Amino acid sequence: MDLPLSxxxxxxLEHLEEVGSTNHELLARAARxxxxxxxxxxxxxxxxxxxxxxxxxxxxAGKTFAVSVLVAPDDASIEALSWMPLIGxxxxxxxxxxxxxxxxxxxxxxxxxxxEGLKVSGLLSELVAGGTGVIVGAGLNLTxxxxxxxxxxxxxxxxxGAQPDFDDAxxxxxxxxxxxxxQFVAGGLDPVRSGIAAAVRAECGTIGRRVRVELPGGDRxxxxxxxxxxxxxxxxKDDANGQLQHVAAGDVTHLRYE
Numbered sequence: 001m002d003l004p005l006s007x008x009x010x011x012x013l014e015h016l017e018e019v020g021s022t023n024h025e026l027l028a029r030a031a032r033x034x035x036x037x038x039x040x041x042x043x044x045x046x047x048x049x050x051x052x053x054x055x056x057x058x059x060x061a062g063k064t065f066a067v068s069v070l071v072a073p074d075d076a077s078i079e080a081l082s083w084m085p086l087i088g089x090x091x092x093x094x095x096x097x098x099x100x101x102x103x104x105x106x107x108x109x110x111x112x113x114x115x116e117g118l119k120v121s122g123l124l125s126e127l128v129a130g131g132t133g134v135i136v137g138a139g140l141n142l143t144x145x146x147x148x149x150x151x152x153x154x155x156x157x158x159x160x161g162a163q164p165d166f167d168d169a170x171x172x173x174x175x176x177x178x179x180x181x182x183q184f185v186a187g188g189l190d191p192v193r194s195g196i197a198a199a200v201r202a203e204c205g206t207i208g209r210r211v212r213v214e215l216p217g218g219d220r221x222x223x224x225x226x227x228x229x230x231x232x233x234x235x236x237k238d239d240a241n242g243q244l245q246h247v248a249a250g251d252v253t254h255l256r257y258e
Contacts, residue, residue: 006042006171010069010178013040018061020048022068023126023137030128030135035070037133038178042067042170046139063143063156065170069177072133073185080189081134083232085111085125086200087184088136091177092121093203096140098172100160106205109225109234109252114205117254118155136177142169192230201228210255211236213247221245225252 007013019025022041029035046066071084089111096113097105103115111123124137141149141156142164149155157164180196187194201207206225213221213236223236226244233246 004167004171006167006174009171010038010040010174012036012038013042013174016041016043018045018047019043019066020046021137022046022066023124023135024048026068026070026135027126027128030070030072030133037070037072038181039070040067040174044166060144060148063148064139064141065166066137066139067170067173068135068137069174070128070133070135071181072128073181073189076133076189078127078131079231080184080191081127081131083184083191083196084134084136085123086228086232087180087196088123088125088138088177089113090196090200090203091180092123092138092140092173094176095169095172096120096157099157099162099164099169101162103160104205107200107203108254109204109206109228110232110249115155115160118153119151120155120157120160138173140169140173142166191232197228197230197232200232204228206234206252206254212253212255213245214251214253215247216249221247221250222255 022043026035026041043066045061089107092113093105093107100115106114108114112119113121121140126135143158144156146159184194184196191197207227209225211225221236221238223238226235226237229235229246233248236245236247238245
């Protein structure tokens with residue numbers, strides 16, 4: 001019998017019928033030495049998923065996918081690994097774009113994917129103990145109905161006119177992710193030389209938008225997102241003083257009317 005396409009794309013992939021968190025499971029395996037570069041776990045039933053900033057990620061069984069990939073290239077610095085959230089988001093944006101017609105698909109810094117401004121996918125990247133690699137976790141809303149959406153600013157592939165197949169959707173994402181990781185490694189893990197930084201800027205829908213940034217310490221910045229710098233930070237022109245603020249971590253909201 002032919003292997004599922006996603007397994008053919010990612011030979012180190014394992015399908016799990018149910019798991020609390022694909023990220024948590026893969027982190028544990030990596031800590032035990034049971035995972036290697038590009039080891040991948042995927043499920044359609046994640047029961048204890050987590051989003052950024054400790055938020056709960058809840059999804060109806062069988063209507064989404066959750067996938068985690070260990071990215072641990074040889075001799076990768078922490079600075080290089082810090083690009084993996086953006087690389088994961090870029091891969092998902094490209095994959096989603098192939099699944100929907102006549103819809104604008106963009107990457108929202110740092111790693112949400114939106115269709116016409118509505119969130120269809122979120123990513124969570126976590127550093128492996130010892131800093132030798134990163135677990136890139138992603139969730140994608142496949143067939144969630146409108147009354148099942150977690151927020152009013154969410155959507156699913158089904159609601160955007162697609163008829164998503166689980167294995168096909170996983171495969172498209174993994175194909176894009178593994179190609180981008182290969183490009184990054186071939187460029188010496190340098191975001192500029194590899195072309196990764198330019199690719200992220202080209203597809204980041206946050207650039208040019210009015211934004212509110214909630215910083216980890218509780219402060220807020222209101223301003224205009226100017227670009228993503230060569231360190232992967234969002235550069236925001238601060239309304240308060242006109243200065244450029246380089247944001248390494250924060251919760252970004254695109255402002256519509258302010």
